[in-house]
Amino acid sequence: MFSTGDDLIGFELTEDSISFVFDEDKIINFIDLEGTNFFETPQAPHFQETKKYFIKKESLTIEKVQVIGTFSQYKKDDKYTLVKKNNHWEITFHKEDIVPFGGEFLFVINDRYAATPTFNESKNFHMEPFRENELLRSYIIWCLYIIDTEYEVGYKIKGDSIFFVFDPTIYSTINDNQGIKALYDPDVIRKVEVAGSFNEWTEYYTMERQGNIFVKGFKIDENINNWGEFKFIVDDYWVNPPFYAYNKLGHYTGLRHYNFTYKIPGKRNIKGYRIEGDEVVFFVEIKSKDLYTYWERTTADKFTFKNMFLYASFLPQEHQRIKMERISENYYEKRFNISDIPKNKSYQFNFYGNGMIFLTPPYSTTNLAHTDIWDNQQWLNFEITL
Numbered sequence: 551m552f553s554t555g556d557d558l559i560g561f562e563l564t565e566d567s568i569s570f571v572f573d574e575d576k577i578i579n580f581i582d583l584e585g586t587n588f589f590e591t592p593q594a595p596h597f598q599e600t601k602k603y604f605i606k607k608e609s610l611t612i613e614k615v616q617v618i619g620t621f622s623q624y625k626k627d628d629k630y631t632l633v634k635k636n637n638h639w640e641i642t643f644h645k646e647d648i649v650p651f652g653g654e655f656l657f658v659i660n661d662r663y664a665a666t667p668t669f670n671e672s673k674n675f676h677m678e679p680f681r682e683n684e685l686l687r688s689y690i691i692w693c694l695y696i697i698d699t700e701y702e703v704g705y706k707i708k709g710d711s712i713f714f715v716f717d718p719t720i721y722s723t724i725n726d727n728q729g730i731k732a733l734y735d736p737d738v739i740r741k742v743e744v745a746g747s748f749n750e751w752t753e754y755y756t757m758e759r760q761g762n763i764f765v766k767g768f769k770i771d772e773n774i775n776n777w778g779e780f781k782f783i784v785d786d787y788w789v790n791p792p793f794y795a796y797n798k799l800g801h802y803t804g805l806r807h808y809n810f811t812y813k814i815p816g817k818r819n820i821k822g823y824r825i826e827g828d829e830v831v832f833f834v835e836i837k838s839k840d841l842y843t844y845w846e847r848t849t850a851d852k853f854t855f856k857n858m859f860l861y862a863s864f865l866p867q868e869h870q871r872i873k874m875e876r877i878s879e880n881y882y883e884k885r886f887n888i889s890d891i892p893k894n895k896s897y898q899f900n901f902y903g904n905g906m907i908f909l910t911p912p913y914s915t916t917n918l919a920h921t922d923i924w925d926n927q928q929w930l931n932f933e934i935t936l
Contacts, residue, residue, distance in 0.1 A: 592624035620653025651698035652794025746780030822932040841910040
């Protein structure tokens with residue numbers, strides 16, 4: 551899967567609204583959906599001969615534009631019909647009217663054609679590389695919207711328990727190199743399991759079916775820790791979090807393979823820095839089982855560390871990594887005058903062994919910060935606010 555470009559296409563946000571915008575000048579071609587069962591089974595449509603579906607842009611006159619997506623269960627409805635304004639079409643909703651707060655969307659032309667937008671200038675374009683003689687669902691629905699950039703899915707906290715919740719209906723953006731599979735249809739799922747850092751990934755727990763969702767609860771204890779990772783296994787198949795979920799963490803560099811994350815509220819355990827008089831001391835001790843990432847995330851004992859660098863977003867853009875002082879064999883520090891770090895603003899920081907192998911904050915940490923929601927890697931850093 552890949553995305554490219556720095557702009558968001560197809561939707562615009564204001565403080566309280568979302569507008570879906572279709573620009574006729576930013577279309578490559580169209581896909582004819584009339585001969586498919588896409589509108590009946592959008593999660594797992596069946597396609598026959600692929601060549602007949604593609605329609606050249608210049609051969610079609612646009613008379614009607616609708617937006618469909620996760621929020622409409624991919625069903626056409628006149629309330630999602632766009633209004634033409636000059637050379638583009640547009641429709642605006644209150645944010646509360648579009649649920650869930652993140653998902654997929656596409657524009658349907660004249661009730662039957664899916665528009666394929668230009669992707670080279672969009673960071674919300676997410677699609678698999680084309681494969682010869684195959685038309686996957688992911689070739690049709692290319693664009694993602696995200697209203698709430700801190701939208702979390704997959705778990706809920708109630709009282710002194712955490713409940714992991716698998717809802718098949720939200721898994722519409724699956725990065726599995728196979729498109730969308732029928733196994734996400736609740737009617738054909740045989741079993742759902744959950745595993746995670748809370749038991750060091752050593753056991754798969756069967757989840758209880760409650761209607762069309764699956765639930766497994768645990769008491770919040772020392773194994774759950776202050777934050778952690780988890781993932782669902784559906785019919786023995788590991789499920790990747792939907793890209794629009796805020797609570798996801800990459801475990802390979804350059805690939806969209808994520809785990810879910812959870813965080814227990816009301817906890818405080820600051821890691822990575824301390825205040826000493828008029829100084830802020832950033833520090834890290836390399837422990838053998840801490841998780842570091844170069845290409846694949848693995849434990850620290852798999853690497854040889856010759857030095858350590860501090861990355862901090864409060865540093866000048868061109869010098870955001872700075873070498874730390876080695877205090878002992880596995881312990882490093884970097885000191886700043888407290889006046890050098892602007893007050894009342896949050897900054898991210900992390901530690902890079904050999905300048906390139908970076909640390910996943912320990913599960914006891916509470917001062918955590920996700921990278922930008924549109925970032926392909928999706929890492930967790932430490933956070934500092936003075």
